[in-house]
Amino acid sequence: EAQVTQNPRYLITVTGKKLTVTCSQNMNHEYMSWYRQDPGLGLRQIYYSMNVEVTDKGDVPEGYKVSRKEKRNFPLILESPSPNQTSLYFCASSSPGLYNEQFFGPGTRLTVL
Amino acid sequence: KQEVTQIPAALSVPEGENLVLNCSFTDSAIYNLQWFRQDPGKGLTSLLLIQSSQREQTSGRLNASLDKSSGRSTLYIAASQPGDSATYLCADFSGGYNKLIFGAGTRLAVHP
Numbered sequence: 001e002a003q004v005t006q007n008p009r010y011l012i013t014v015t016g017k018k019l020t021v022t023c024s025q026n027m028n029h030e031y032m033s034w035y036r037q038d039p040g041l042g043l044r045q046i047y048y049s050m051n052v053e054v055t056d057k058g059d060v061p062e063g064y065k066v067s068r069k070e071k072r073n074f075p076l077i078l079e080s081p082s083p084n085q086t087s088l089y090f091c092a093s094s095s096p097g098l099y100n101e102q103f104f105g106p107g108t109r110l111t112v113l
Numbered sequence: 114k115q116e117v118t119q120i121p122a123a124l125s126v127p128e129g130e131n132l133v134l135n136c137s138f139t140d141s142a143i144y145n146l147q148w149f150r151q152d153p154g155k156g157l158t159s160l161l162l163i164q165s166s167q168r169e170q171t172s173g174r175l176n177a178s179l180d181k182s183s184g185r186s187t188l189y190i191a192a193s194q195p196g197d198s199a200t201y202l203c204a205d206f207s208g209g210y211n212k213l214i215f216g217a218g219t220r221l222a223v224h225p
Contacts, residue, residue, distance in 0.1 A: 031211045033211055033212070033213075035213075042215050042216075042217050042218070043202075043204075043213070043215045045212045045213070048211040048212065049211075050211060058212060059212075088154075090156060090157065092213075094211070099145055099162060099164055100144065100145065100206050100211070101145075101147065101159060101162045102147060102159065102204075102206070102213055103159060104149075104156050104157040104158075104159075105156060106155065106156040107154075107155065107156045109154070
């Protein structure tokens with residue numbers, strides 16, 4: 001089944017404790033992105049990648065890191081999480097050869113205490 | 114800078130009604146426009162994608178149209194069912210940043 005998977009789905013952590021949210025897609029898509037969704041602010045892009053080893057900042061990149069060492073994986077790293085990073089996070093992938101139709105993962109609900 | 118607006122913000126209808134959700138955008142130079150469904154606390158499910166060169170797309174009871182000249186897209190849902198209750202989001206994929214610009218969504222409730 002074609003899909004985007006994220007892990008963990010739910011995470012409660014404390015300020016300053018490094019964490020990684022994994023994202024993997026099995027559709028051989030070139031493009032991948034991370035978004036966060038917050039009440040009243042909607043969905044905003046954090047980082048994106050157009051291929052292996054090619055990443056760039058989105059609209060709200062502060063406090064986040066990403067890497068793209070393999071085509072299928074695009075982890076989101078929070079080196080020192082803070083309470084304002086409490087949010088619902090989504091990973092998405094697409095292919096320019098398929099009109100860039102975006103496919104989203106199930107989401108990761110992160111709470112930073 | 115592209116801005117996407119969805120009206121209404123919330124809608125409550127009885128089962129069986131045909132309904133229209135509206136999406137407007139400020140920059141007509143879009144690449145494609147995608148409609149999503151989101152259930153509470155869940156991920157986004159792609160419903161329809163309309164390429165810039167197309168005027169409409171259909172999938173089952175759903176029909177999405179695109180009018181770039183007026184900066185509008187509509188999602189038509191025929192014969193609504195309680196299972197259609199969800200938030201519907203439209204998003205413009207534009208620019209070279211692999212970025213979707215989302216509207217705030219329309220929260221739909223279909224009651225029996």
